[in-house]
Amino acid sequence: MEGWIALYIFMLAAFTGIEVIRRVPAILHTPLMSGSNFIHGIVVVGGMVVLGMADTTAEIVVGFIAVFLGAGNAVGGYVVTERMLEMFKTSGSKNEKNKEAS
Amino acid sequence: MTLPGLDFIVPAAYFAAAVMFIYGLKGMSSPVTARQGMIWAGVAMLLAVLVTFVHPAVKGNYMLMLIALGSASLLAWWWARIVAMTDMPQMIALYNGMGGGSAAAIAAVELLKVYSGQVALAPVTIMIASFGAIIGSIAFSGSLVAFAKLQGWMRKSWRFPGQQIFNLAVFAATLAIGAWIFIDGPTPMLLALFFGLALLAGILITVPIGGADMPVVISLYNALTGIAVGFKGYVLEIPALMIAGIVVGAAGSLLTQLMAKAMNRPLSNVLFSGFGKADEDAAGGPASGEMKSIDATDAAIQMAYAEKVIIVPGYGMAVAQAQHKIWELTELLTSRGVKVSFAIHPVAGRMPGHMNVLLAEAGVPYDLIFDLEDINAQFPTTDVALVIGANDVVNPAARKDTSSPIYGMPILDVDRARNCIVIKRGQGTGFSGIENLLFFEDNTRMLYGDAQKVAQALIGGIKALG
Numbered sequence: 001m002e003g004w005i006a007l008y009i010f011m012l013a014a015f016t017g018i019e020v021i022r023r024v025p026a027i028l029h030t031p032l033m034s035g036s037n038f039i040h041g042i043v044v045v046g047g048m049v050v051l052g053m054a055d056t057t058a059e060i061v062v063g064f065i066a067v068f069l070g071a072g073n074a075v076g077g078y079v080v081t082e083r084m085l086e087m088f089k090t091s092g093s094k095n096e097k098n099k100e101a102s
Numbered sequence: 103m104t105l106p107g108l109d110f111i112v113p114a115a116y117f118a119a120a121v122m123f124i125y126g127l128k129g130m131s132s133p134v135t136a137r138q139g140m141i142w143a144g145v146a147m148l149l150a151v152l153v154t155f156v157h158p159a160v161k162g163n164y165m166l167m168l169i170a171l172g173s174a175s176l177l178a179w180w181w182a183r184i185v186a187m188t189d190m191p192q193m194i195a196l197y198n199g200m201g202g203g204s205a206a207a208i209a210a211v212e213l214l215k216v217y218s219g220q221v222a223l224a225p226v227t228i229m230i231a232s233f234g235a236i237i238g239s240i241a242f243s244g245s246l247v248a249f250a251k252l253q254g255w256m257r258k259s260w261r262f263p264g265q266q267i268f269n270l271a272v273f274a275a276t277l278a279i280g281a282w283i284f285i286d287g288p289t290p291m292l293l294a295l296f297f298g299l300a301l302l303a304g305i306l307i308t309v310p311i312g313g314a315d316m317p318v319v320i321s322l323y324n325a326l327t328g329i330a331v332g333f334k335g336y337v338l339e340i341p342a343l344m345i346a347g348i349v350v351g352a353a354g355s356l357l358t359q360l361m362a363k364a365m366n367r368p369l370s371n372v373l374f375s376g377f378g379k380a381d382e383d384a385a386g387g388p389a390s391g392e393m394k395s396i397d398a399t400d401a402a403i404q405m406a407y408a409e410k411v412i413i414v415p416g417y418g419m420a421v422a423q424a425q426h427k428i429w430e431l432t433e434l435l436t437s438r439g440v441k442v443s444f445a446i447h448p449v450a451g452r453m454p455g456h457m458n459v460l461l462a463e464a465g466v467p468y469d470l471i472f473d474l475e476d477i478n479a480q481f482p483t484t485d486v487a488l489v490i491g492a493n494d495v496v497n498p499a500a501r502k503d504t505s506s507p508i509y510g511m512p513i514l515d516v517d518r519a520r521n522c523i524v525i526k527r528g529q530g531t532g533f534s535g536i537e538n539l540l541f542f543e544d545n546t547r548m549l550y551g552d553a554q555k556v557a558q559a560l561i562g563g564i565k566a567l568g
Contacts, residue, residue, distance in 0.1 A: 003226055006336050006344065013332070013345045016124055017352030024131040029361055030456070033321050034194050035130040036328065036350040036357070039123050039143055041197075043204045043331040043347070044171070045154045046338050050211040051167055052160025056218065058290075059211050060163060066207035067170035073201035074147055076178035078140070080193050083182070085137050 034081040041074025108156050115153035116342035122146035123346045127353065150342060159338075192252035195320045198327055199245025205238030205330035210297065212337055213288040225284070227337055232280045234333030236300045241326040243304030248320055251308075261310050266374065269306045276300050307373070312508055312536075315372045317449060318361045322369070325354025361448075371510060396547035398556060401523050402563025408485035410441045412477065414514055415457050416450050418491010418527060418553050425464035427557035428490065432466070434564050443470050445477045445514050447495035478515050487519035489540075490553050491526060497538045508536060522546045525556050 024032055047066030054063040106114075122142045129139020151171070154160065178197065185193055209231045215221040216228065223231065250256040262268075276299040283292050311319055328350030335343025362369045405411055413432065419425060432442045444466065446457045461471060481487060489496055492514075499506040500513045516522050517540050524541060526548060540546055549556055 009341060009344050010332065010336075010348050013348035014352040016345075017127075017349035017354075018356050020124065020128045020349070021131045021353045021356060024357075024360075025133070028131065028133060028136065029321075029357060030191070030194075030317070031136060032130050033317075033324055033354070033357055034190075035136075035140060035143065036127065036353055037194050037198045037201070037324050038140075038147070039127060039346050040201050040324075040328045040331045040350045042119070042123070042147060042150060042343055043201050043208070043327075043334060045150050045340065046208045046331070046334045046343055047170075047204050048151070048154045048167055049157055049159055049338050049340070050208050051163050051170070052154075052157065053215070054163060054211060055220070056214070059214050060166065062207050062210045062214070063163070064166055064170050066204045066211065067167055068174040068204075069200040069207065070204035071171045071174035072178040073197050073204060074151075074178075075175040076182045076193065076197035076200070078144055078147070079179055079182035080190055080197065081140055082137075084190055085140060 031081060031084045034077065034084055038074060038077030038081050041070060041077050044070030044074050046070070108158060112153050112157055113341075115149055116340060119146040119150040120342045120345040122149075123342075124349060127349060189253070191317060191320065192249045195245045195249040195252065195316075195323070198320065198324050199242050199249065202238045202241030202245060202323065202327040202330060205327065205334050206235050206242055206297065206300070208334045208338070209235035209238065210293065213283070213293055214290075217288045217290065217293070223337070228284055230333050231337045232283060232296075234330045234337065235297065236276055236280065236303075237326050237333070238330035239297055239300035240304035240307070241323045241330060243301040244308040245304075245320065245323045245327075247305055247308040248311075248316055248323065251311075252316055265306075265310065269303065272299060272303045272306060276303055311372065315511075318358060318369070318372050321354060321358040321361055322373075325351050325358055328352075328354050393541050393548050394546070396523065396549055398549065398551075398559035399563045399566075401547070401549050402560045403567065404521060404523070405435060405440065405486050405488065405560065406438055406564045406567050408435075408440055410480075410484045411435060411486045411488060412443050412445050412481065412484050412516075412519065414445050414447070414450075414487060414489045414492050414496060414516055415461065416447075416490060416492020416495060418525065420451050420456060420460055421491065422553035422555075424490065424553035424557050425460045425466075427554050427561065429461070429464040429466050431557050431561050431564075432470075434561060438564070443472055443477065443480075445472055445474070447474055447492070447514050450492055450495050474512055474514060481515045481518040484519040485521060487516035487522045489516055489522065489524040490557075493526075493538055494536060496540055497536065498543070499536065499539045502539065506536060516540065517543050517546070520545065523549055525549045525551070525553050527552060 021032060044067060047063065047070040051060070051063030051067050054060045123146045126139040126143030126146065129135040129142060155164070182193055212221070212223070212231050216223055247256070276296065279292060279296045279299060283296060308319065328347050330347070332344050332347025332351055335341060335347055358369065362372060413428065415428065419428065435442050444461060450457045458471065494508055496514050496516045497508060498513065498517045500508045500511040503509060522540065522543065522545055524546060528550065541548060
């Protein structure tokens with residue numbers, strides 16, 4: 001790929017990343033970290049490409065590791081973020097009702 | 103009219119995925135749209151993975167691909183489901199480490215291909231691949247150490263004199279080998295040394311960092327993995343990887359700074375403060391004095407006749423789900439004319455923002471909740487500081503003991519209140535394994551038990567006063 005174009009892509013992506021989360025409230029720091037952790041799980045795609053190109057045993061073994069680790073990143077990252085956002089959702093309080101009973 | 107070919111469909115799908123990733127991340131920065139954003143990102147991921155099976159460069163090994171995808175997905179899904187909510191931070195570390203490892207492994211395959219002469223990469227590409235390899239390896243081993251520490255598999259913060267210089271030397275050696283590879287071309291020997299040293303560097307950097315700083319460190323490694331992934335995108339010529347990786351890298355860097363700032367601590371302090379300062383077992387040193395306990399009835403009386411009470415919630419409140427009882431207690435005290443406020447440390451509960459959400463769920467109004475900077479000055483005029491399952495964030499060792507791993511971390515100065523009551527499940531140390539000097543102070547009383555039951559007992563005690 002043309003190096004300058006790549007540099008432009010990197011530059012624009014970096015600004016996008018900063019702008020997109022600039023005003024994130026502190027309570028979302030952890031879910032956002034988890035969500036972005038999921039997004040770089042896209043590396044699994046790169047792993048699949050190198051495994052798909054691999055010929056020698058060494059390449060195949062390392063390529064397999066790349067896909068395995070990348071898939072773990074993506075799936076684990078997704079489930080963890082989902083569970084976290086679940087918890088951050090306010091769920092009308094059920095303890096409120098028996099308050100006077102005690 | 104002919105149907106568009108694969109050479110159109112594959113890049114188009116990657117492009118769509120990149121758009122959805124950015125849109126999803128945007129959604130995640132607001133509480134209302136966070137879940138929706140996550141779904142967008144999930145769809146993007148699925149699309150990108152599916153279309154890669156027909157990527158023009160992929161020639162075979164489909165079976166292996168499916169096995170790797172399937173087994174890793176199942177394992178990661180299963181573990182992420184069963185793990186307790188409270189263990190989430192280390193799971194982020196683990197999965198992040200896997201991403202970094204994947205990026206490093208991709209670099210290894212590419213460099214092996216250059217060695218065997220199947221692929222001729224431009225010098226710039228080799229350099230970018232090598233940098234991605236270093237960053238990915240450090241993120242991998244560093245995250246695994248962070249995981250092991252949070253999981254409690256590795257309690258000690260391992261330190262030795264001259265550690266910082268040693269680490270620097272290891273890092274410099276990694277760069278030197280990288281330069282050698284760049285000039286002479288990769289050989290398996292050099293590559294093994296290169297990756298070995300980079301992995302070692304990640305371990306060495308992370309090992310001395312204390313538990314309380316881990317969220318910031320994990321966030322940093324998260325950003326590093328993003329950058330490594332972006333670099334791999336360049337090497338493999340997949341712009342979607344470049345964009346997703348660098349967006350995460352940039353967002354993650356900003357997030358790391360925000361978190362460090364929330365802890366009132368420069369990042370360099372988090373990374374290097376532990377170095378070369380003290381002997382190894384500073385964490386386990388026994389404190390002088392003894393812990394004095396109190397029962398709920400006495401504690402209730404103390405609070406009921408106080409003028410000003412500050413409640414400091416922590417991880418223990420989250421575990422016991424005690425926030426509703428605590429709010430009931432607060433209302434009861436307020437009706438007796440006691441002034442009650444809540445003090446929340448930026449990293450209380452191990453996840454920034456965790457406490458705010460729990461208290462909001464219980465109906466505590468925002469104007470009763472204060473940040474560290476806003477409330478610390480008030481402790482000396484406070485009659486009772488009620489600490490509910492918080493530990494490191496109220497440990498005066500951070501102020502007093504230069505040898506403590508948490509020395510320098512801003513804390514809530516509950517020890518300066520006239521009386522301090524600590525609700526705690528047992529007598530052990532917190533998850534960082536650091537002895538809490540607060541528990542041995544003369545004005546501190548320990549109230550043992552599950553936070554929810556204790557809160558109930560306090561409510562009963564106050565009601566009994568009439």
